Amino acid sequence: MRRTRSVRALLATLATLAASAGLVLTTGAAAHAATPLPAHVFAPYFEAYNGDSPAALAQQSGAKYLTMAFVQTERPGSCTTYWNGDTGMPIASSVFGQDFTTIRSRGGDVIPSLGGYAADNGGTEIADSCTSVDSIAAAYEKIITTYDVSRLDMDVEDNSLTNTAGIDRRNKAIKKVQDWAAANGRSVQFSYTLPTTTSGLGDTGLDVLRNAASNGTRVDVVNLMTFDYYDNATHNMANDTKTATTGLVGQLAQFNPGKTQAQLWGMVGVTEMPGIDDFGPAETFTTADAPPVLDWAVSKGINTLSFWALQRDSGSCPGTGGSDSCSGIPQDPWYFTHTFAPFTGGGSGPVTNDFSVSVAPGSASVQPGGSTTASVKTAVTSGTAQTLALKATGAPAGVTAALSPASVTAGASATLSVSASASAAPGTYPLTVTATAGSVSHTATFTLTVPGPGGDSGALVNGGFESASLAPWTCESGGALVTTPVHGGTHALKSAPTSAQTGQCGQTLTLSPNTHYTLSGWVQGSYAYLGVSGGATASAWTSSTGWSKLTVPFTTGASGTVTVYLHGWYGQSAVYGDDFSLT
Structure with missing residues (x-):
């Protein structure tokens, strides 16, 4: 039922009265006991912003549990959360609800994650964005009741680590939700995902936990991002995981003096970044690192094993660092998922072939x-x-x-x-x-x-983007296949510009030398460029909210080699392309 403006005004008044009494007003589904997560769970992050189906990719990879990234507000100052801050992706059963139900039918579950680097950098993490603790708590409750989840993850990085007001609001809101859950017989955990040094949390991460303790807020899991150390050192990533978490356990003991060593290790989470991380080759988590990390995680009894991100578990871009769609190292598809999957439930018992x-x-x-x-x-x-x-x-x-x-x-x-x-x-x-x-x-x-008439042995491959992967296209960070918008078929290409990149996606072709060709394709978005570079240079662009066809004539040089590309422009929004052809 759609609420009228007068009902919303009444709810706002009730919320104000409730806040004065220290209560949280919940307008979502009635609380009931969600199924708790296993005591030891492998839950890789899933990039919710690239158009993939969580249920489909979980089935393909074998990952039963997913950490869904990310929930944030659409702009600084807002108190309303959306997936990826996209107002077209509200917290509602119509968005990912069917996927989550399917995942549960296979014995798995999901962990919604709030924040992430982009939100923490841009002020759209809800505790940074919203100044009302009650509104933040209500947003957490809405996620919990809408999707019937038993854990929320707080990914706190960058500016959020030094926003003391946001840290305090976040912990106060978590405490309110914990009280609400206890009163309604619901099991809800909260994890903090934080950057780390090779010896444990830095001062800013510890400040988050100190504030939680001062607010009486229970932190169930502290999940270390054991990558992106940015210390200009060459790293053995498996060993650094062990030293970072050993340091964390000592730090957790300060806040939990009554817990045993086993209980403290049971509060630990680890998130790796398979392959070459954002810093570069000096921080490369290799296929050889994964088995000893699994064995160590099982032996220590940590709570959560994860990695960023499921869509990266592919070796399709050797030498590329920090990609959202591949690891940058030679590997079989889903190698890291298959290696870490036995951790769920404890990693003990018969090994599955x-x-x-x-x-x-x-x-x-x-x-x-x-x-x-x-x-x-x-x-x-x-x-x-x-x-x-x-x-x-x-x-x-x-x-x-x-x-x-x-x-x-x-x-x-x-x-x-x-x-x-x-x-x-x-x-x-x-x-x-x-x-x-x-x-x-x-x-x-x-x-x-x-190829059709006039085609060439080096003709454009996967120009309609209907295969199961981007190959042989390669993209700068954020580029991906999407299911909407599309011009034809069921998939299109997304290019993701930032302030530092145009978001170029391209593939290299070997065509007939000194020959005239025409590249054509359908594009949409602000400053969408379609063109060729290398052995020929030509392009066309448009800014359009709907699909527009671009045509780019060019003549190859003596080598016949060109790179066909789609990209946007610095600081502009994403652009999309579909149904590319070469004649």
């Missing part, structure tokens, strides 16, 4: 009458090697895709052979390679392009 599958290269262009091959690689991610049955599906009429051999032992490779007949229809087609052992299956995607 599991594996991964990948295809390299992940795409190719084949002329009608031509063929190509790719390597299908498998790996053991837990347990022992199993026999994997392989199959390839999704080939259109006139295209054949075969695997040799049709079964391998996990850890071995096979060859994917793809042929296009003379009658194969032009287009871009995602072929799915599936590996199956018993009831467990994993997939990888190979994107095939069959």
Whole structure:
């Protein structure tokens, strides 16, 4: 039922009266007991801003629990929270509600996270933005009751660490929600995610905990971001995780003198950043770091093991640091998820046999009458090697895709052979390679392009963005596939400019030398650029709230090599592209 203005005014009056009595007025769903999280849970962060389905990616990766990032206000001074501060993504069952229900049906759950670097830097973390403790508490309660969750995570970084008024409001609001939950028989935990040194929290992080203690606020978990140390040192990331958390346990003892060592370790959370973090190669969490961190986390009995972020668990951008969509190191898809997943529930008991599958290269262009091959690689991610049955599906009429051999032992490779007949229809087609052992299956995607008349063996691949990944496109931080807005099909490309980057997404093509081509595509957003660089230089741009078609004629140089790109402009909003073609 939609509330009228007079009812809202009445609620505001009641809220004022309640505040004077030290109460929190709740207008959301009635409180009841949500299912508590396991005592030991692996819950990687999920980037809620890139258009992915949490349930779909959880299923693909094998992550049962997710930490959803981030909830914030749409502007400084506001007391209303949205996912990513986007007013089109309110805290409502219509946004992510079905995904969360599906995740729970598979035995998992979600942890909404408030704040994050962008919000903490821009003043849109709700405790920094809103000056009413009761309004902040009501916003927390709304998230809890709307999604029936049993934990909220407070990601406090950057300016939020020195905003003493915001720190105090946040802890006072948490205390009110804890009192409300206790009075209504609801289990609710609060975790603080904080930056760290290699020996424990710095002074600003400790100030957050000191203020919590002064307000009588219970902190259930302190989750250290064991990356982005920015100390210009070369790091062994696994060892630094151990020294940072050992220091944290000593610090937690100061605030919890009655707890045993085991109980203090049970308050610890760790968030890694797989691959190359934002600082650069000196801070690289490798595939070799993950198993010892898992074993250590199990042995210490920590509460939460996580990483930033699920969408990064891919090796599709070797050498790239701080990407939102890949780790920057060679790895199998979902390697870190598969390695850390056994931690949930304690990491003890029988080890599940599991594996991964990948295809390299992940795409190719084949002329009608031509063929190509790719390597299908498998790996053991837990347990022992199993026999994997392989199959390839999704080939259109006139295209054949075969695997040799049709079964391998996990850890071995096979060859994917793809042929296009003379009658194969032009287009871009995602072929799915599936590996199956018993009831467990994993997939990888190979994107095939069959050029049309006047096409070229180096033709644009995945120009409609309908494959399961960006490949072979690469983007600056924030670039991603999205499901809305789209021009055609179900996906489009998002470019994410910032004050320091244009957000460029591109792919490099080898075309015929000294030949005239025309690049075309549909774009929308402020200062959306479509163009080529390298062996030719040409571009077109527009600012449009709806889809506009851009056409870019160019002539290749002696090498024939060009980079096709989409980008926005510094400090402007995101731009989108779809249905790119090259003739």
